[in-house]
Amino acid sequence: MKKTMFSALLASLICLALVVAGCASKGGNAESQAPAQASGSESGGGQIHIGAALPDFSDKWLSYLQEGMEKYQKTQDGVNVTYVDAQNDASKQLAQIETFISQKVDAIVMVPVDTVSAVDIVDRANKANIPIVVVNRWFEGVDKAASYVGSESITAGVMQMEEVAKLLGGKGNIAIMTGQLGQEAQIKRTEGNKQVIGKYPDMSIVLEGTASWDRAKGMALMENWLNSGKKIDAVVSNNDEMAIGAIMAAEAANKADGMIFAGVDATPDALEYVKSGKLQVTVFxxxxxxxKSGLETAIKAARGEQVEKNVYVPYELVTKDNVDEYVKKWE
Incomplete structure (x- = not known):
């Protein structure tokens, strides 16, 4: 009797198990069968993911550029931006871009470390069908990017040197302090300087050297120049940080009086030097x-909107006469 009851119970349990298994097979497993959630702009109005590859977080001017991106990002709903620092290492920046590509970001914003690797980076982004926007540093082949956002560097060099020539009355010995060699801004700003100097027979370049955009290096280079014994009437620098370093060295040697100093960028620190009369010229x-324009363009490209091939942000001359106007821009 007990054996018969046990057999009947066992048969009932087997039948129940078969019914449950059949229902699960028919209804499907929600966790394994449901389609994966799309990411980025493919999610139908979801988050847009932008990869921002910057060359050097410690560079003062570039830190303001990043702040411009961050401020604009806060005005945009559904936009996520990842910022990475290449620490001025071209191979590191390439690896960071490759990571963005593997993550399938919706667009990339890049300020290139150098003009050689930049060409390859743009090509890789294009092959992955990811729009890439190049900001600030122009290079041969940048036209293959979705857009270039920046200023025409040669204009800064021309504006800067024309004001220096005016202050010197068209006569004097010029020392040109350049940025990192091979970068577009270094090449073109210096070219602009030399174009202007070439118009004045009584002006000549007596010294030229690189301080790689850095204040401390600018100070060290200026110390070497002062020790050379050559007469310097004006130090024309590719950026403000190097110009400030040159001023500091000249002051320490008690040789700053009567010397003209010129930079580019019109950073808050530089504007204070302009107000004090120590830095006579800078270019905003x-x-x-x-x-802002770089990120705005990248977001448009990520959404599939048409973007301008070149977005130019103009340079502006800054002297003691109008410096307060530019101080307000940073407030």
Missing amino acids: QNADGQG
Whole structure:
């Protein structure tokens, strides 16, 4: 009797198990069968993911460009931006771009470390069908990017040197302090300087050297120049940080009086030097405007909108006469 009851119970349990298994097979498993959630702009109005590859977080002017991007990002709903620092290492920046590509970001914003690797980076982004926007540093082949956002560097060099020539009355010995060799801004700003100097028979370049955009290196280079014994009437620098370093060295040697100093960028620190009369010339390069326009263009490209091939942000001459106007821009 007990054996018969046990057999009947066992048969019932087997039948129940078969019914449950059949229902599960028919209804499907929600966890394994449901389609994966799309990411980025493919999710139908979801988050847009932008990869921002910057060359050096410690560079003062570039930090303002990044702030411009971050401020604009806060005005945009559904936009996520990942910022990475290449630490001025071209191979590191390439690896960071490859990571963005593997993550399938919706667009990339890049300020290139150098003009050689930049060409390859743009090509890789294009092959992955990811729009890439190049900001600030122009190079041969940048036309293959979705857009270039920046300023025409040669204009800064021309504006800067024309004002220096005016202050010197068209006569004097010029020392040109350049940025990192091979970069577009270094090449073109210096070219602009030399174009102007070539118009004045009584002006000549007596010294030229690189301080790689850095204040401390600018100070060290200026110390070497002062020790050379050559007469210097004006130090014309590719950026403000190097110019400030040159001023500091000249002051320490008690040789700053009567010497003209010129930079580019019109950073807050530089504007203080202009107000004090120590830095006579700088050229405003709108870091905030370039950062904002770069990210804005990348977001449009990520959404499939048409973007301008070149977005130019103009340079503006800054002297003691109009410096307060530019101080307000940073407030």
